[in-house]
Amino acid sequence: REHGLEYLFAATLLTGALQIAAGYLKLADLMRFVSRSVVTGFVNALAILIFMAQLPELTDVTWHVYAMTAAGLGIIYLFPYLPLIGKSLPSPLVCIVVLTLVYLVSGMEIRTVGDMGELPDTLPVFLWPDVPLNLETLMIIFPYAIMLCVVGLLESMMTATIVDDLTDTPSDKHRECRGQGIANIGAGLMGGMAGCAMIGQSVINIKSGGRTRLSTLIAGSVLLLMVVFLSEWVSRIPMAALVAVMIMVSIGTFDWASIRDLRKHPLSTNVVMLATVAVTVGTHNLALGVFVGVLLAALFFANKVGNVLHLGSTERHAGREREYRVVGQVFFASSERFMAAFDFKERLDRVIIDLSRAHFWDMTAVQTLDRVMIKFRREGTDVELVGLSEASATVVDRYTVHNDPQAVDRLMNGH
The missing domain is CATH 3.30.750.24 (STAS domain)
Structure with missing residues (x-):
């Protein structure tokens, strides 16, 4: 904001380089210091944030939006029980297609994807940041690149841990660091900003049957082709359909067992989990929430061992x-x-x-x-x-x- 968009691209490139270095330095091993209660708090906080992000689409709207959202949730949860085809098609996709058809046929006045902003109409092109290559530029972008690197890797490593649990398969965290770094360099060279793993999309992918990295590649590729070449159709998707999908994601992401087990777990474990949730939701800062959780877990552990x-x-x-x-x-x-x-x-x-x-x-x-x-x-x-x-x-x-x-x-x- 202070220095211009080109510096964002430069910071993205540096973020990618730092993440590749983190992969080769095996910094992902530090994840072993993140306790299970912190991971649970992280998951619950993200689920709450995902749900809260849908509230603007459900505030000050007509009854049509509530009806469409309820219908979408009904399709998502009931479609898998249909014989023959229930298991062959992802219910979130069916929800989006059906609600879009209902919107087109009925002509009801509700918000659509096109109302959120203009979709791109061309594929990304190579773009080298127009910034001076000197020490002053490095001093400007380095603090932001470090923060992007840490937050990105932290969220990605915790998302990888969750995906490992959901699929009962291991993952190479160091490879994930390097892959994310390479991807961010690619994004920076095409006019994009730094990114990381997305828990919502990951859960949707797994719930829809995706189990390998090929499913992630296909998801990204199809999305790119749709917003560029099928933007006219994508712009007509009602927001209520996407809200229904994301509510499903938030419900599926939240660890409901952590609430049931509050009485069974030690007080220190509950405090760490709840503090992680409270700080993350209150500040919308993942890194700060996890930092507080890890710090409290370390203090409780030191006190317990010290006794x-x-x-x-x-x-x-x-x-x-x-x-x-x-x-x-x-x-x-x-x-x-x-x-x-x-x-x-x-x-x-x-x-x-x-x-x-x-x-x-x-x-x-x-x-x-x-x-x-x-x-x-x-x-x-x-x-x-x-x-x-x-x-x-x-x-x-x-x-x-x-x-x-x-x-x-x-x-x-x-x-």
Whole structure:
């Protein structure tokens, strides 16, 4: 808007290049950090947004629109039960054809596709963005290209996960990243803007029997040919027919089991799912909604794992020695509990800390262990660590400072 349409095309080209790079760098592996509750929230939010997008077509309209929409939903849900032909034709397509014929015959006054704007009448042509190839242009388009890349890949990877579940087949997420990048470069070179996977069309495709990438190619190709060469007919399709199809998509996309299972699932899982839905619907920002969901899931997980820490102790040699046994994960969320479990004022000659069933994960855990060692020594107590696993020993041996007097002073003084 600030720099002109040509910069949109340039940003689209850069978006494609970044997505191809993301595919080769295997950044799609980061999707494993997106929990199932976030994916469920994403799906439900998209279903709600799809439904909300249809409301303008159902507001301040005549009764004909409601009748046509209801008839369309009836065809979509009842047609598959017809013998012989019910399973051979996609019911959404039948809905569009039948309602278009009804509109043409009746001549009723309702909105059509042609009322939404002018359809293209030529095939796309090659178009190189008319922008200067310099650092200033890069600085203008790079922030937008990064956002387009992240949001596009995020929505596409989550859509791929949903499609995998619906079809019970795996998909190569890295290949999807590269393919999307190549497609966006192609779009930018033909005067188009960046795009990504579309959950609505994907669900329609699967519900209609599509199972391979060929179905997607055919869908796009037929749509292109229809809007260019059959625009006169396409423009006569009543919007009520498309509204009925998209309402079907929103109903089919929403995970109704997630509502039924609210009482069964843990509170943290429900909070993550509902927060993802609320933020996505409230801001219409997919990336922000998923970010909030992932952040909450991580916080709940860290809190849960941090609470799975047990410290017990046994007194030995008439109160002169005590053995502490640590069981669980020691990291930033559990370090305070680890520290609070020791009695530094107890007059002991020796303390043994058994770590054979514990694991130290980060610098916070190592520094807490340092503080425990230093405090016991300052009270005149000899401390011995036993049972460190190989992984924990690697971290502890590399980063502990309790044997360095200068480092001890810095640590205890908070530097």
